[in-house]
Amino acid sequence: MTLVLYAAAALAEIAGCFAFWAWLRMARSPLWLIPGCLALVAFAWLLTRVEAAAAGRAYATYGGIYITAALLWLWRVEGVRPDRYDCAGTGLCLIGAAVIALSPHRG
Numbered sequence: 530m531t532l533v534l535y536a537a538a539a540l541a542e543i544a545g546c547f548a549f550w551a552w553l554r555m556a557r558s559p560l561w562l563i564p565g566c567l568a569l570v571a572f573a574w575l576l577t578r579v580e581a582a583a584a585g586r587a588y589a590t591y592g593g594i595y596i597t598a599a600l601l602w603l604w605r606v607e608g609v610r611p612d613r614y615d616c617a618g619t620g621l622c623l624i625g626a627a628v629i630a631l632s633p634h635r636g
Contacts, residue, residue, distance in 0.1 A: 531579055535591055538575035539598035545569035547602070586629055593619075593626025 548565025551557040581587035597619050600611045611619075 532594075534575055534579050535594040536598065538572050538579075538591065539595045541568045541572035541575060542595065543598055543602045545572060547606070582634070586634070590626045590630040593622040593624075596622045 545565045545568030548561045548568065552559055552561045552565075576587065576591060579587045579591070581590075600615050600619055603609050603615075604611055
C-alpha cells in the first residue's frame, strides 16, 4: 500500500506543478491553477498517509519515487523519451530510496 500512496502522491504533485508550468510557461489559462492547487493539496494529504516513523524518511524515500514518476511524465505526457542518463540517474535514486526505506533505523 505504501508504494501505491507514494505513486499517487507523485502523480498529484507532478500534475499540480505542471498546471503552474502550463500557466506560466505555456501561456495557458489561469483556470489551470484551480485543478493544480487541488492536485497539490491531494499530494500533501497522500504523503501523510504513508506509514513511516519519521516525516523526513518518508519524504526522502518519496524522492526516488518522485524522480521516477517525473521521467514517466516526461515520456508519456510531454512526449520526450528519457535517455540513458535519465534512466541511470533514476536507478541511483531508487537504490538510495530503497536503502533509506528498508534499512533498520535507530530512533
